[in-house]
Amino acid sequence: MTQEQPAHFAVSDDTIRWPGFNHHPGPGDEWWYSGTYGMLTPGEGVKAGWHGVGPVVDPDLRDYEAEPVQFAALRRYAREWLPGVDAEVAAAISCTYTTTPDSTFVLDASGPVAVGAGFSGHGFKFTPAVGRILADLADGRRAPGVFRLGRFATT
Numbered sequence: 001m002t003q004e005q006p007a008h009f010a011v012s013d014d015t016i017r018w019p020g021f022n023h024h025p026g027p028g029d030e031w032w033y034s035g036t037y038g039m040l041t042p043g044e045g046v047k048a049g050w051h052g053v054g055p056v057v058d059p060d061l062r063d064y065e066a067e068p069v070q071f072a073a074l075r076r077y078a079r080e081w082l083p084g085v086d087a088e089v090a091a092a093i094s095c096t097y098t099t100t101p102d103s104t105f106v107l108d109a110s111g112p113v114a115v116g117a118g119f120s121g122h123g124f125k126f127t128p129a130v131g132r133i134l135a136d137l138a139d140g141r142r143a144p145g146v147f148r149l150g151r152f153a154t155t
Contacts, residue, residue, distance in 0.1 A: 006049025
């Protein structure tokens, strides 16, 4: 599990409409930690963050604090790429990622127990489909092969 540290940046221009976004580094962006993602969070600002580069943590012992060098780079990203936000007015937030080796969810069952895990920071976007598959698993149907835990078995 990694502790990720996105931030909400204050909106300084209310005329800009914010879609959800994913942005990948290009030439000259070597200072980026990874691709970024973001979206408007009403009442909190524009959320932006690096994807899947936080430190490995024990979920019961994590500190919830933004890593200062990554946070500074995220502010730089906001200054350069997010018009209409105030990069200096940012509230760091903390979340965790559980990530599989292939970044694809585990949706499977073992006997009567259905399991959903390893959402790699983007499972929330697929909530209806994940819920349908988990409900099917609970009813005794098999998961699509791409999601089965057995895909990680070694020969």
